[in-house]
């Protein structure tokens with residue numbers, strides 16, 4: 394730790410341990426929003442099954458001209474450079490894969506492949522075939538928390554079976570099953586899901602320094618990936634001496650849901666700024682809005698709480714009762730439909746999925762509050778499906794409906810909020826709603842420059858589109874005027890030849906209708 398501590402001090406960071414959390418990462422100077430706090434390549438990483446054949450195993454980029462390893466026929470590379478740089482370790486993995494029976498190959502989960510790579514790297518670093526350094530060595534992996542005393546018997550048996558499979562895959566390596574069992578336990582609460590810039594999962598990696606960072610449901614930092622490189626940026630101004638905190642889980646959820654997820658996977662009870670409010674009036678309201686039912690009067694936007702008798706729910710605004718039994722039955726019906734609909738999506742039956750999700754949307758609107766997470770998820774899926782079906786008008790409508798829920802569920806500078814504005818902006822631009830596109834793309838840029846960094850390809854593309862949209866609107870000077878006849882406000886556009894024309898409805902389509910030029 395001494396060597397790592399000195400290294401981190403030079404980066405304006407430090408590690409200390411506190412009893413309730415274990416190790417914590419602190420900043421030794423002020424960091425401003427968007428500033429990179431730390432970045433790290435993985436000690437070991439693997440692509441998910443779904444990305445194995447369409448991403449380069451070396452740099453994780455996607456491409457049309459990927460070349461398959463001719464021996465194991467399991468890993469793909471974008472070119473000679475990546476294949477050569479991976480060869481020192483892949484040659485051992487390759488040999489192990491070639492010697493595996495088809496049956497054993499089918500048993501290779503991401504965790505098993507990750508463990509195989511971890512052990513090979515350890516040996517190659519020990520043998521000095523691969524270099525190691527202060528942030529890239531097996532000792533750091535061994536320092537990761539394993540929570541061995543909290544793990545139940547069933548899981549231990551499973552990890553032992555997995556460790557034996559690893560032993561069979563690597564017969565020539567010195568393998569201590571007990572150590573591998575510990576390592577599997579470490580992976581559960583320390584491995585990171587590697588995502589692309591739009592936060593779609595691609596694989597899993599182990600980043601031993603990144604794994605020092607603790608969780609908060611109100612995080613001040615965000616962890617994103619550039620290829621396999623993990624980059625942590627400040628989401629807000631972080632003053633000298635503060636702890637760097639990221640979110641391990643989806644933070645759009647009630648306190649109960651978040652705490653349950655953290656307890657199950659990371660084995661701790663969260664006491665962050667949001668979680669300590671559990672049970673308070675504010676928390677009950679927030680949780681009821683996000684995950685509870687809506688008032689049976691569709692004109693009322695109150696939130697519902699269960700009655701002490703457990704039979705009904707009462708609207709906290711108008712006092713109307715909602716029947717518990719009927720409501721739960723309806724919820725189950727919607728749940729069954731959701732299962733069907735997701736099967737349509739995974740089998741590529743988008744029209745069928747679209748019809749069913751529209752019905753689910755209607756039923757959820759009657760069941761849940763407009764700000765509910767369930768409704769938001771249905772609408773996110775509808776946006777994706779409608780874009781596949783090239784129905785941009787409808788996709789935009791649903792996308793716009795999700796924005797108020799995103800604004801409520803996520804912090805001001807959260808990547809998912811930025812990405813949702815970006816989707817809105819792209820749809821508006823495509824549908825020639827240029828003024829709206831400029832507004833949405835500007836909001837997306839303000840957020841994504843902070844979370845992703847101004848120079849990343851995603852933000853560069855976004856800035857290019859924004860520039861184009863701004864240029865188009867700049868051709869038309871416009872101003873707001875009050876109509877003397879009916880006192881309504883309208884927009885006057887002055888076209889590029891300075892002829893003035895009036896329009897009657899607020900729609901950018903009228904920009905195109907200047908008959909003079």
Ligand SMILES: C[S@@+](CC[C@H](N)C(=O)[O-])C[C@H]1O[C@@H](n2cnc3c(N)ncnc32)[C@H](O)[C@@H]1O
Nearest residue numbers: 414415416538582583604605606607608659661
């Ligand atoms: C990725 S590690 C974080 C670093 C860890 N503190 C260490 O000592 O190595 C995840 C583990 O840290 C602890 N942890 C993370 N965030 C926490 C929090 N907000 N409160 C309490 N424990 C936390 C839990 O034990 C969790 O399983």
